[in-house]
Amino acid sequence: MTALKPMIAIDLGTSNSLVGVFENGEARILTNAYGEKLTPSAIALDEEQQLLIGQAALELRHLGHPVLTSFKRLMGSTQNLKLGQQYFNAIELSSLILKSLKQDAEQALATTVDEAVITVPAYFNDIQRQATISAAELAGLKVSRLINEPTAAALAYGLGQSDDNCFLIFDLGGGTFDVSIVELFDGVIEVRASAGDNYLGGDDFTQLIIKQFWKKYAHAFNLEQGLIPNDIEVALKAKAQHAIHCLSKDSQTTLRFKWQSLDLSFEIQQSEFAQWAEPLLQRLRRPLERALRDARIRPEQIDQVVLVGGATRMPLVRKLVTKLFGRFPSTSVQPDEAVVRGACIQAGLKAKDQTLQEVVLTDVCPFSLGIAVGDDDQFSPILERNIVIPASRVNSYYTMQKSQRQINVRIYQGEHRLCKENVFLGELEVKLPPSDDHESIEVRFSYNPNGILDVDVEIPSTGQKLQKVVINQQNVMSPExxxxxxxxxxxxxxxxxxxxxxxxxxxxxxxxxxxxxxxxxxxxxxxxxxxxxxxxxxxxxxxxxxxxxxxxxxxxxxxxxxxxxxx
Structure with missing residues (x-):
């Protein structure tokens, strides 16, 4: 009898990625070729034009070589990044990281793997989720389940909890910020609400130091303040990240930067850094407020705040959370490892591991889905954000004119009142029967945990049904x-x-x-x-x-x- 191949779990991060597996009743994080759990999400070319991934790629940064990082932020976009003489999009670059993690897992498990649970930011839209699935397919992996990062962290945290309580997952990674409110009761882990910011993370705090350094020393490079040359910025980023790491332990640090004949020192006080970061700290508040409001929970009703993501190690972030909630946050799960551990548990659930029979997890759709209505294309939500998934809802709509023979059902995702400000997902052309009056249609949205949207349209007068599975393709701007x-x-x-x-x-x-x-x-x-x-x-x-x-x-x-x- 052939043994079943293990299902791996992957935390595909902006700064670092991890891979693990659920075995012998617990999550096990696998190590890479360096014996490390964390694999930097970095790609570069060496002198022989060989592709380097992870820590090896970062090593080239110190030599002034171009290194591609933070491309997760470009998932779902058409932007390409140059490496050597070639251009790559975010899907292709992410697939290289996934393939490297797959190889590490196969080495550690001494078997081939072809199926994975992969984590994504809760606030990734449908296009970004589909891009993640495409990246996995390029890497030779079938996605068994996409799981939201804070939901995975909640699973890792809540598995060993016996008391009923309500906790908030505060997930600040390298490039994204997510927050989820989770309740534990009667063996059920229920996500009540999720919110986030796909363009806020540790990288933004790093940029603060780079900006202040350049403000002081641009003249030393005989350059004006403004855009920093890419090779200098890449090398400076490593120094800035190290400075933030030092500020997590000390009240001050010195950033030393050597470039050609220059040898520069930049003193940074923790209080000074907190002042620079104030606009970013304010941005962290809005998703918190939104999640609490959607869950209809006040801050004092949260029993515990759980910090997830490497960027939460910054004292100024912990101070913010402590002040807002009036208590110290919990760090019982390693911030860098919480997400992948939860993904391992989800992989165990998918594989029907006997030790996880009692675990029940519910998740939510973190964004609203609807269609365009009216002459000014107002957004009519059919599935509102933070509805428990899988979910299915139906709304009725009517033609604007009598004798109208066609309706274009245009599908959007977002929170804006006007569709032009939301994400266009696709459209369905509905032919109507001849009529002297207004015709009605029923539009049903069904959304599953992998972020796939089924749209069913029925014409009640004829019983005709049309269906569309929304799988997005990113389009360039047409002449229209x-x-x-x-x-x-x-x-x-x-x-x-x-x-x-x-x-x-x-x-x-x-x-x-x-x-x-x-x-x-x-x-x-x-x-x-x-x-x-x-x-x-x-x-x-x-x-x-x-x-x-x-x-x-x-x-x-x-x-x-x-x-x-x-x-």
Whole structure:
């Protein structure tokens, strides 16, 4: 009888990646060729044009060679990065990291592997999730399950817990920030809400030091302040990361940077670093507020805050969390290893490991999914964010005109009131039967844990059904889209909404719309639409009058903050 191949678990990180397996009733993290658990997500070419991955690639950075890192942030985009004489996209680069991890696992397990559970940031959109699946396929791996990073960490943390409680996973990695609120009860691990920022992570804190160093020493390189030459920035990044590591233990450190004939020293105080980082710390608050609001939980109701991700080792981050929640965070699970350990447990669940029979895990869809409606393409959510998955919901829609023979069901993902600000996923062309009246259609969205969306459309009058499985392809701008964008810019001219106060109120309303769900979101959308209608009338007196009420309404919504201001 042939033994079953093990299913591996991979934490594909922005800065570092890990691979593990669930065996003998526990998660086991596998080591790479260097005997290390962490494999840097870095790729470079040596002098012989040989491709180097991981720590070997980082070594070349000290020699001034170009090294590609942080490409996870580009997943789902069309941007290419140059390495030597070739260009690679994020899918191709990520597949190289995945292939390296696969080889490490096969070496450690002495067998071939072809199936994996892979973690993704909770706030990765559908395009980014599909890109991750494509990268795995390029690496020769079948994705058994994509699991959100904070959900995986919750699984690692909650497995050994016996008491019912509510905890918050604060996951700050190299390139992304995720937060999830999780409840434990009767052997069930239930994710109540997730939120995040795909463009906020440890790399941003590193850039603060690089920026301040360059501000002081740009003249020493006979260059003006502004963009740093790529080779200098790559070498400087390693020094900045080391400085942050030192500041995690000491109150001050010295960044020493040698470049050609230059030998420069840059003193950094921990208090000074905290001051530079204040805008980033403020950005960490918004996903926290959103997750708490969506879960309908106040900060004092959180029993424990669990820190995940290497960037949470920074004292200023821990100080922020301690101040916001009034208690010290838990670090019982190694921050760098929590995600992959949870993924190992998920792999064990998928493989039906006997030791995990009692574990039940529920997750949520971290973003809203819907379609475009109306002449101005307003977003009509069908599945609102943080709905428990798998999920299926149906909404009814009607034609705008009598005798209309076709509807284009355009599918979007996001939180903005207008579809043009959300992520376009695809469309379905629906032919309607001849009719002298308005026709109706029923649109059903079904979303599974791997981020695959099924769209079913039914025409009740005929019983006809159409189906589309949304698997995204990233598109370049077509001539039609360019024309539409140009027309949109022209519409901004000489219109009352260009007034700075009006524009500020509208932007504020759109932000609040994205931060709320349910009745509040509906109220904000209605008030915003009414204000836009008044602006369209171009009656300055009436605009001033309505603006006063609109501003007061937004103030009431804004006052629903969950945290005091952070000092």
């Amino acid at each position: 889209k360019i024309a539409a964008a140009r027309a949109q810019l022209q519409q901004l001219k000489l219109h009352p909404r260009d007034n700075l106060i009006n524009k500020s109120l509208l932007l504020r309303a759109e932000r609040l719309f994205s931060e709320h769900t349910g009745d509040l979101r509906l109220q904000i959308g209605e008030q915003t639409q009414q204000f836009n209608q008044v602006l369209a009338q171009q009656d300055e007196r009436k605009i001033r009058e309505v603006r006063q009420y609109f501003d007061a309404f937004l103030n009431e919504i804004e006052d629903l903050k969950l945290f005091d201001d952070y000092d």
